[in-house]
Amino acid sequence: MSLDLRTGRSVWLNQDNPSHHPPLTRDISTNVVVIGAGISGALVAHALTDLGVETLLVDRRDVGAGSTAASTAILSYEPDCHLYDLIESFGVEAGVRIFQSGVEALLLLEELTKTLDDDCNFGKTSSMYFASCRADAKPLRAEYHARKRHHFDTEYIEETEVGRLFSFAAPCALLNPHTANVDPVRLTRSLVRCAQKKGLQVFANTSIKKYDREGNQSILTSDRNHTLRARHVVFATGYESQQFLMQSTVRLTSTYALATEPLIDFTGWYERMTIWESARPYLYLRVTADNRLVAGGEDEDFVDEQKRDALLAQKKHTLERRLKQMFPAIAIRVATAWTGTFAESEDTLPYIGMHKKYPGAYFALGYGGNGITFSAIASRIISDLILKKENTDAALFGFTR
Ligand SMILES: Cc1cc2nc3c(=O)[nH]c(=O)nc-3n(C[C@H](O)[C@H](O)[C@H](O)COP(=O)(O)OP(=O)(O)OC[C@H]3O[C@@H](n4cnc5c(N)ncnc54)[C@H](O)[C@@H]3O)c2cc1C
Structure with missing residues (x-):
């Protein structure tokens, strides 16, 4: 089946x-x-x-x-949980190694695409992981210190700096200079x-x-x-x-994504960074090689395909509304939207x-x-x-x- x-x-x-x-x-x-x-x-x-x-x-x-x-093919070494959580669950050596293996995998993908017959629109970028609410600022600071302690390249920015670089507000954020995008x-x-x-x-x-x-x-x-x-x-x-x-440790969910028409202006979006947030499920955004904004999120905790598909128009609208709130100066026109099954493990x-x-x-x-x-x-x-x-x-x- x-x-x-x-x-x-x-x-x-x-x-x-x-x-x-x-x-x-x-x-x-x-x-x-x-x-x-x-x-x-x-x-x-x-x-x-x-x-x-x-x-x-x-x-x-x-x-x-x-x-x-x-x-949406954002290539990141940051898993969906914090480094300090991994350290707490698996110990320092294993937690740090899990993060480090992601860094190495990113390098592997970069080197590999250089050997292929197509550049696959592989492109390096930075990412910004922002606190979705005030309560998430403390864990983000703890994550910053954990990453620094274990020599992962990261920068912490306060609310004022977020406001200077982006047209939306967040209590604080982590910047990561090692992220990439590709056409999967x-x-x-x-x-x-x-x-x-x-x-x-x-x-x-x-x-x-x-x-x-x-x-x-x-x-x-x-x-x-x-x-x-x-x-x-x-x-x-x-x-x-x-x-x-x-596996009882794996959860199947439904997720949603959209892509816009190519954008001309990126006002309020510093360096066209990949963006994601601390809320769960999280919203995430990237830019394609032809300047489309690709965004995903709005996950639902079920896998029923009919129910999932029936929500597509509504979810597209919700994602679009959120993007327009974040980037009021950018003319956003959705070109296509899609939905899919998604799986995540407990850890x-x-x-x-x-x-x-x-x-x-x-x-x-x-x-x-x-x-x-x-x-x-x-x-x-x-x-x-x-x-x-x-x-x-x-x-x-x-x-x-
Ligand atoms: C909306 C969305 C956004 C995502 N965004 C990101 C992101 O930004 N970054 C990221 O890293 N990951 C992201 N992911 C996750 C990522 O896309 C998946 O981890 C990845 O595509 C899985 O690839 P796969 O080859 O394991 O699975 P698939 O691409 O599904 O390939 C599995 C293949 O197995 C075949 N198959 C299954 N059973 C059989 C069988 N019995 N016989 C023969 N063939 C079989 C299927 O036909 C299928 O082609 C996202 C996922 C979704 C749905």
């Missing part, structure tokens, strides 16, 4: 150039099968192919047509295209229905009853993975690695608001595990953490 992952045309699909991959029509044996050709599967398949590992990628949809096409569909397709040149086999419109393990081989059965045999399998099946795992971290229910398989589940950064972390960990190389980060993001 599949989930309806998204509705409405996201800004990346407005410039769509569909990729064409055949369905699976025969049985194949290979070394690694990656199920799921979103950004997670593309990163894992690209990393493995690059390391000379014979790999096959299969998806029930097209490449990049799942949640990845709905993403172009990135996914480019990764797959480049890996194909190095031997990656790709099949679309093929659903994997069954997973069996015999000896040291996994056997996957497709919806047309063809089999894929492999030593290793990677589930990069996004939010639909819950149908295999049914806001991804699940990466082996699961006892599926011997021989690895999961790359980048849950949360910076899922793409987590997917990059997953590509590193999973390729190391498959190549039997030590990776000390594996324990931080594993199912038994």
